[in-house]
Amino acid sequence: MSTIKELARDVKGSMGIFDGKDESLYGVLAEFRHPGALLEAARSVREAGFKRFDVHSPFPIHGMDRAMGLGNSLVGWLTVGGGIAGMALGVWLQWWTSAVDYPINISGKPFFAIEPSIPVIFELTILLAALSTVIGMFALNGLPRPYNPLFYSDRFRKVTDDGFFLHIAASDRRFDLESTQKLLRDLGATHIETIRDSGTADAEA
Amino acid sequence: MSTETHHKTAVHALDDLPLLGRDLSFHEVTELVAHHTEKKTPTAWFGAFALANAGLLLLVAMIAYLFWNGTGVWGLNNPVGWGYAIVNFVFWVGIGHAGTLISAILFLFRQQWRTAINRSAEAMTIFAVMCALIFPGIHVGRVWAAYWMLPIPNQMEMWPQFKSPLLWDVFAVSTYFTVSAVFWYVGMIPDLATMRDRATTTLRRKVLGFLSMGWTGANRHWRNYEKAYLLLAALATPLVLSVHSVVSFDFAVSIIPGWHTTIFPPYFVAGAIFSGFAMVVTLLVIARKIYKLEDIITIGHLEKMNIIILLTGTMVGFAYITEFFIAWYSGVKYEQYAFLNRAFGPYAWAYWTMMFCNLVFPQFFWFKKLRRSIPFMFAVSITTNIGMWFERFVITVTSLHRDYLPSSWDYYTPTWVDVLTFVGSFGLFFTLFLLFLRFAPMVAIAEVKYVMPQADPHYYDDHGDGHAGDQAAKLARSSHHAS
Numbered sequence: 001m002s003t004i005k006e007l008a009r010d011v012k013g014s015m016g017i018f019d020g021k022d023e024s025l026y027g028v029l030a031e032f033r034h035p036g037a038l039l040e041a042a043r044s045v046r047e048a049g050f051k052r053f054d055v056h057s058p059f060p061i062h063g064m065d066r067a068m069g070l071g072n073s074l075v076g077w078l079t080v081g082g083g084i085a086g087m088a089l090g091v092w093l094q095w096w097t098s099a100v101d102y103p104i105n106i107s108g109k110p111f112f113a114i115e116p117s118i119p120v121i122f123e124l125t126i127l128l129a130a131l132s133t134v135i136g137m138f139a140l141n142g143l144p145r146p147y148n149p150l151f152y153s154d155r156f157r158k159v160t161d162d163g164f165f166l167h168i169a170a171s172d173r174r175f176d177l178e179s180t181q182k183l184l185r186d187l188g189a190t191h192i193e194t195i196r197d198s199g200t201a202d203a204e205a
Numbered sequence: 206m207s208t209e210t211h212h213k214t215a216v217h218a219l220d221d222l223p224l225l226g227r228d229l230s231f232h233e234v235t236e237l238v239a240h241h242t243e244k245k246t247p248t249a250w251f252g253a254f255a256l257a258n259a260g261l262l263l264l265v266a267m268i269a270y271l272f273w274n275g276t277g278v279w280g281l282n283n284p285v286g287w288g289y290a291i292v293n294f295v296f297w298v299g300i301g302h303a304g305t306l307i308s309a310i311l312f313l314f315r316q317q318w319r320t321a322i323n324r325s326a327e328a329m330t331i332f333a334v335m336c337a338l339i340f341p342g343i344h345v346g347r348v349w350a351a352y353w354m355l356p357i358p359n360q361m362e363m364w365p366q367f368k369s370p371l372l373w374d375v376f377a378v379s380t381y382f383t384v385s386a387v388f389w390y391v392g393m394i395p396d397l398a399t400m401r402d403r404a405t406t407t408l409r410r411k412v413l414g415f416l417s418m419g420w421t422g423a424n425r426h427w428r429n430y431e432k433a434y435l436l437l438a439a440l441a442t443p444l445v446l447s448v449h450s451v452v453s454f455d456f457a458v459s460i461i462p463g464w465h466t467t468i469f470p471p472y473f474v475a476g477a478i479f480s481g482f483a484m485v486v487t488l489l490v491i492a493r494k495i496y497k498l499e500d501i502i503t504i505g506h507l508e509k510m511n512i513i514i515l516l517t518g519t520m521v522g523f524a525y526i527t528e529f530f531i532a533w534y535s536g537v538k539y540e541q542y543a544f545l546n547r548a549f550g551p552y553a554w555a556y557w558t559m560m561f562c563n564l565v566f567p568q569f570f571w572f573k574k575l576r577r578s579i580p581f582m583f584a585v586s587i588t589t590n591i592g593m594w595f596e597r598f599v600i601t602v603t604s605l606h607r608d609y610l611p612s613s614w615d616y617y618t619p620t621w622v623d624v625l626t627f628v629g630s631f632g633l634f635f636t637l638f639l640l641f642l643r644f645a646p647m648v649a650i651a652e653v654k655y656v657m658p659q660a661d662p663h664y665y666d667d668h669g670d671g672h673a674g675d676q677a678a679k680l681a682r683s684s685h686h687a688s
Contacts, residue, residue: 016425036665042424058231058399059655060427061662068424073432079440093356097364109368119373119451123380126444130384130437134391137433141426144418159422160399162231 009171015142016054018169024196026149027169028180029156030189035061038164041187043067045166048183052169056150056159075137082132083125090121149197167195229500231654238648239400241496246643249495254639260632267626268343276346278622284608285617290344292597293627295452296480297337297634298378299473299593302445303481304330305385308392309441312434318509320652321502324396325492326485327389328645332637333484334382336630341374370454377451384444388437391430394420396646449477456600463543463604466531472524476593479517479563482510483589490583492642501648504577511576514589518567521596525564539609547603551616555599562592 009019020026032038035057042055046069055064065071098104099111109116138144150156150167159165166189168180181192229237271278281288304326311319345351354375356365365372398420401413420426450470457469486507493502532544547556566588575581607614641647658664 014425016421016423034665035660036662039662055424056422057424057427058235058395058422059651059660060431061424061660063662064424065428070425070428073429075429075432076436079436094367097356098367102362102364104366106366106368116368119370119447119454120367120376122447123373123376123444123451126440126447127380127383130387130440133433133436133440134387137391137429138418140429141423143420143426146414146419148419148421150421156421157402160395160402160420161235 012142013052013169015140017142017145018052019171020149020197021170021175025170025177026195026197027167027171027175028177028184029150029153029165029167029193029195030184030187031155031158031191032164032166032188033190035164037188038166039064039067041166041184041189044187045168045183049174050168050172052172052175054167054169056156056163056165056167058160058162074140075133078136079129079133082136083129085132086125086128087121089128090124091117093124094120149195153193153195155191155193229657231657231659234501234653234657235399235403235650237498237501238396238646238650238653239403241642242400242644242646243403243405250639250643254636257632257635257639260629261636262629262632263625264339264629264632267622267629268339270622271343271626272348276344278620280617280619280623282615282617284613284615285602285605287601287605288617289619289623289627290340291455292594292601293630294337294340295473295597296594297333297340297630298381298452299449299477299480299597300484300590301330301333301337301381301385301481302449302474302477303485304328304333305381305388305441305445306478306481307485308388309438309445312438313442317656318506320649320656321506322485322489322510322648323652324389324392324645324649325489325641325647326481327385327392328638328641328647329484329488330385330481331382331389332634332641333481334378334385335637336634338378338382339630339633341378370451370458373451374455377448381444381448384437384441388441391434391437392649392652393646394418394430395422395651396649398422399650400646446474449473456604461604462537462539463547463600466528468524468527468531472521472528475517475520475524476563476596479514479521479567480590480593482514482517483586483593486510486514486582486586487590488638490579490586492647496642496647498648501653504579507579507582508573508576511570511582511585514585515567515570515576518563518589522560522564525560542607543604546607547599550603550607552599552603552606555595556603559592559595559599562588563596566592 012018018027030041032041038055038057039061042053042064045053046067053068055061055068057064094117095112103111105111155163156165157163166184168175168184170177174180177194181194184192279288279290304323307319307326308323308330311323341354342348342351345354353359354365354372365375394417397413397417401410401417404410404413450473453469453473456464457466459465489502489507493499529544529548532540535541547553566585569575569581569585602617606617654660
C-alpha cells in the first residue's frame with residue numbers, strides 16, 4: 001500500500017505537483033537574476049541531492065532538463081500510439097462501411113481497396129496522433145491545475161514575464177527550512193520566500 | 206519590475222541579422238504585446254469591427270436567401286455546375302496554408318524569425334479555414350442533408366462513399382482545422398498565463414486562469430510542452446501538404462480536360478502558400494503599424510515573407526507554363542483545346558488577370574528596394590490574392606464551360622448572390638481577426654523571448670554577473686559564436 005502511495009507521489013512529482021508537509025508548509029521559492037543563474041542553481045540543487053524541486057521561467061531554458069536530471073519526455077510514445085490507433089480506425093472504418101455493412105457496387109470497383117483509402121487513413125492517423133499528443137502532454141503535466149500553492153506568492157506573478165524561480169518542495173527528504181533557505185541564498189538567490197499551502201505566503205527575504 | 210534582469214545588448218540572431226528592431230528586455234516584449242489586450246478598446250477598432258460585422262451580416266443574409274430559394278439563385282448553369290462556391294472554398298483553404306507553413310515547417314527548419322509572426326498567421330489560418338468550410342456546407346442544395354458528408358449512422362443505413370475525393374476533402378479539411386486550432390491553442394497557453402498574471406480585474410483573472418490551465422512555466426512542464434510542440438509541428442507539416450493535395454484531387458481525379466493532370470497537387474500547394482503569405486503580409490502591414498509592433502514584426506520579417514512570395518509565385522508561374530506545354534505535348538485534342546480556350550477564349554480576361562497578378566508582379570521582388578517597400582509589398586499582396594482567386598476561377602470555370610459537344614457550351618456569369626456571399630465571407634474573416642487582435646496575445650510572447658540572446662543561459666557567462674566559467678570554456682564559446 002505504501003509503495004503505491006509512493007508511486008503516486010512520484011508520478012505527481014514528475015508533474016511538478018508536490019505534497020505539503022507539517023500541515024501547511026509547501027516549500028521554499030527562490031528568485032534568481034537570470035536564466036544563467038537559474039541553470040547553475042538547478043544543477044547545484046540536484047547535486048545537493050534534492051529530488052522534489054522545479055524551476056519556473058517565462059520560456060524554456062536550454063539545458064535545464066539535464067541540469068535538473070530529467071530524462072526524455074514520454075509524449076512521443078503517446079503520439080505513436082495515437083497515430084497507430086488513427087491508422088487502424090481509418091482502415092477499419094472504410095473497410096467495414098463499404099465492404100461489410102453496406103457494400104455498393106460503384107463502377108465495378110472493388111468494395112475495398114487500399115489505394116483510394118489512403119487519404120482518409122492518412123488524415124485519421126494525423127488527427128489521432130495530434131490529439132493524443134496534446135492530451136498526453138496535458139496529462140503528463142498534470143494540467144489543468146487551477147489550484148497551485150505557488151499562486152499565493154505575489155512575486156511569483158513575474159514568472160510569466162521576466163522572473164526566474166526555483167521551488168523546493170517541503171516534502172523532499174532533504175528539506176529543512178533553515179538549511180534549504182541557506183543553500184538557495186548561497187546559490188545567489190535574490191529573494192527567498194516560504195510558501196504555505198493555506199493563507200497568504202509570508203515573505204522572509 | 207526587476208531592472209537587474211534587463212541586460213541590454215544588440216539583439217542578434219545566429220545569422221547576425223537582427224530578430225528584433227531594437228534592444229528589448231523580456232519585460233518590454235511582454236508589455237508591447239500584452240498591453241493591447243488590456244487597454245481601453247480604441248474607437249478605430251469599433252469602427253473596423255462594425256464594418257466587418259456588416260460584412261458578416263451580409264453573409265448571413267445571403268446564406269438565408271440561398272437556403273430559402275435553393276441554389277438556383279447562383280449563376281450555375283448546365284455545363285458549369287461548379288462556380289463561386291468551390292472557387293471561394295479553394296481560395297480560403299489556400300490562404301490558410303501560410304499559417305501552418307510558418308508555425309510548423311519554419312519551426313522544423315529552425316527559422317527563428319517566425320516567432321514574430323506565427324501567432325497571427327495561425328489565427329489567420331483558422332479563420333480562413335472557417336470561411337472555407339462554409340462553402341461546401343451551403344453548396345449542397347439540400348442543406349438539411351449536409352451531415353451525409355460525415356460517417357454518421359443514419360436511418361438509411363448508408364455510409365459516405367469513401368472512393369470519392371470530395372469525401373477525402375471532408376476528412377482533410379476538418380482534420381486540418383482541428384489540428385490547426387489545437388496547435389494554436391497549445392502555443393497560446395504560456396502567453397495566456399502571462400496575461401493572467403497581469404490581470405487587474407477578477408473577471409479577466411478568472412477567464413484567463415481557466416484558459417491558461419494553471420500554467421506556471423515549470424520546467425517539468427516545458428519539457429513535455431516543447432516535445433509536444435515539436436511533434437505537432439512534425440504532424441502538421443505533412444498535413445498541410447496533404448490538404449491542398451487532396452483539394453486538388455477534387456479536380457485531378459476527374460476526367461475533365463484541364464483538370465485531369467498529375468501536376469495539380471504540388472502546384473496547388475505552392476499556390477496555397479503563395480496566396481497565404483500574401484494575406485499574412487496584407488494583415489501584418491496594417492497590424493504592426495496600428496499596434497506599433499514595428500520592433501517585433503520588423504521590415505526584415507516582411508522581406509523574408511516577400512522572398513517566399515517570390516519563390517512560390519515563380520513556382521506557380523512555372524506550373525502554368527508546364528500545364529500548357531504538357532497539353533500540347535500530350536497530343537490530346539481536347540486537352541489542347543481546353544488550354545487554348547483558357548488563354549484566348551471567352552475567359553481570356555480572367556486568364557491574363559491571373560497571369561499578370563501571379564507570374565509577373567511578384568517578380569519585382571527580385572529588387573531588394575521593392576521587397577522592403579511597405580506600399581509596394583502591400584500592393585503586391587493584394588494583387589496576389591486577386592490573382593490566386595482568379596486562378597481557381599480559371600481552373601474551375603474555363604474547364605467546364607465548353608463541354609465535349611458544342612451544344613453543351615455556355616458562359617458562366619455569377620449573380621449578385623454569388624458575389625455578395627463572397628464579399629460577406631470577408632466580413633466573417635475580419636470579424637474573427639479583429640476579435641483575435643483585441644483579446645488574444647497577437648505575438649507569441651514566450652517564443653519571442655526564447656530566441657532573444659538573453660534567454661541563452663550562457664549569455665551571462667561573459668557578462669560577469671553569472672557564474673563565470675573558466676577561461677578555456679569562454680574561449681571555446683566565443684569561437685563557437687563566431688563560427
